[in-house]
Amino acid sequence: MREDLIHYIWKNGKIPFVNLYTSRRKALQIISLGIHNYDSGPDFFHAQLEIDGQLWVGNVEIHVKSSDWYAHQHNLDTNYDNVILHVVWEEDKVVYRKNREEIPALELKNFIPGSVLTNYYKLFKSSKDNFINCENDLNSIDNFKFSSWLERLYFERLEEKSNEINKLLIEAKNDWEKVLFILLLKNFGLKLNSEAFLSLGRALEFGIVRKLMPNVFQLESVLFGLAGLLDNVSSKDKVLNQMKVEYFYLRDKFRIKEEGVQSPSFFRLRPANFPTIRLSQLANLYVNRPQLFGAIMTIKEISQAYEIFNISTSSYWKNHYVFGKLSTKRENKLTRNFINLLLINTILPMIFCFSKWQGIDVSSRIISIINTLKREDNKIIRKFNNLGVNCSNAMDSQAILQLYNTYCTKNRCLECVVGDSLLKGK
Template structure:
């Protein structure tokens, strides 16, 4: 048989070996009362296990290896944390295990106790010729409850990892949730292509500075476009010239340094997504939304959350412009539903989760997951592959979880750590 040690961990954890007539390699009668808790940190593989050897019940740690000689190869001989192991579980006992103090460690050999069909299913998952994911032939038949429970877990894992960046930024902002939210929201207004310059823009002009001018939309627009580097050089139309005049005054007042204008990308973007239009929308959001993060914490209805963005109105200049001084056919410049949902997904969901996790408040964590259940699923190659395999996907809750599943489990063939893989291995 060909397998890594993880496979034996799985077999031991779920006791998927023949358990009748168990004996240690020294012929002592053995009964497994509890396999113990799987340990993912340093030290023995399973903790707080309970086994009966002969007439004595032992409680303690269990170490698992492919061969018993791996004990020495892995450096456990001189490691005191392994001195209280009550059972050594191996596939093949090729060398009796005796500790430095002379204690003989009871050993269970599994070489002839692992069912062939279990191994064959495992081998097919890990070493089969799949094109998308290891369990592509079986995942469509996995029951809904198993899928939901596992997708919930991997979705939380995804949000926990993403929330680390939020907490890091929060610490840099001295615990200011409003400022941190403002910075992340700005970055997400760039929709990947212009995420970096939008983030740099937000960091170049604090939200508190903008708040001082909320009653003057022209000054807000001047600060945003000026810091974005769009008000340098000669401008012809009256509107950008007014912006430039306002910005020159405010720049001196606050000693502002604009970001490099060349960072903004227009190529291969629909005009509706040009950074100038996104900046105009962002300016309007700043004008009409006081304490935006506080509002997000209060609003529970998805429609109301969408309205925070759908109701923003840009300056009338942009009705027939996509760039300064270049007139275009008239068109509405409101944010589309798809763009708004991306902002809800990448910013609001993340911050509700991060806020709840940071403050140990399950209410906001639950709200973040509920919001995902009310947002449509993303459409990309990974999601399309899962749909073609028979996986039902209707919401962002499922699509986000499946992205995590694919990128951090399927791609690394971590089927033994996956609830879906476990189900397939057990059922065949």
């Protein structure tokens, strides 16, 4: 028996509301189950019960065994003084308040229908071959119910990304443009260099970026220098040496601190994703779009995003991937697939978070944009697709990633629409 099932049973009222009694055979009537508490303290607040004809208003605590009360040291915590009912699967020990009054216990094993337990054990039946617990029954869920669940999961994912943005906003002293710069840098670094580029964004004062925006060579010099990409002391490359001189001058002028900045990696990257190329693209983005934050906040369809991010590298990087080594000439523009990733991971979360900060609901606008983006392609999405889950756009793929990472891998099946439906036998 797991505690999450007992939570589920109590929260969803899966117990008979008639002929209930406590472990001491006192009549129990549930008037209100209470409010689920997601923080520390008792599991449910403000429950209303009638025990042996006496009305009680207070909190409810849930455990598998009643002895868990002492194992978790609730007897020493004043937050549990107002518990009026101990809901347990099995009462193996009588529990008392500090004043030695016994806390009434509801022993659920006497009241739960066998069908609920059967469906529960079927859902959590262990199998090393299973990708997720419900993979054999996933197709039995109503399509409308599952689609609505995916939409909720997508916005749950946006909320999580908003938490990251809000933390950065505190660091940046409420400078939204600085936060956008940091997040763009992080996502320009993709998976391999995201942390290195993030450290670069945090180290570089955005006021310096604003001052350097008219001059792409100066902005590139600072980005490259701070990232440690100008450290080749023996190179005879003219551009490298010019950038090095410029960086040292600007570093001293603006008192730029290099501590804490991680060096990006070139290992196993395609040349188009080399940090040199990505940093040049970012520098050109800010030089060519000085009002970038305002432009991004007004995006209503992906064509606007493609126009804003219609950016390539500086001329040097059109026939170089690294300093001092010529390569085939190419445009090195941001691809639509890359812009789509920026929309998914940076732009839409920023629009959502900033609009929420303003008190504006942009849910329909965000759904309209995300539904026009192609779905992501990775092993998790492919596995769900093999289970018959229709993933038609980026909102679906983001929602599925949220479902897998937040619910499936953590066995939070009873908090999922799928698990809830299977437990009900629907």
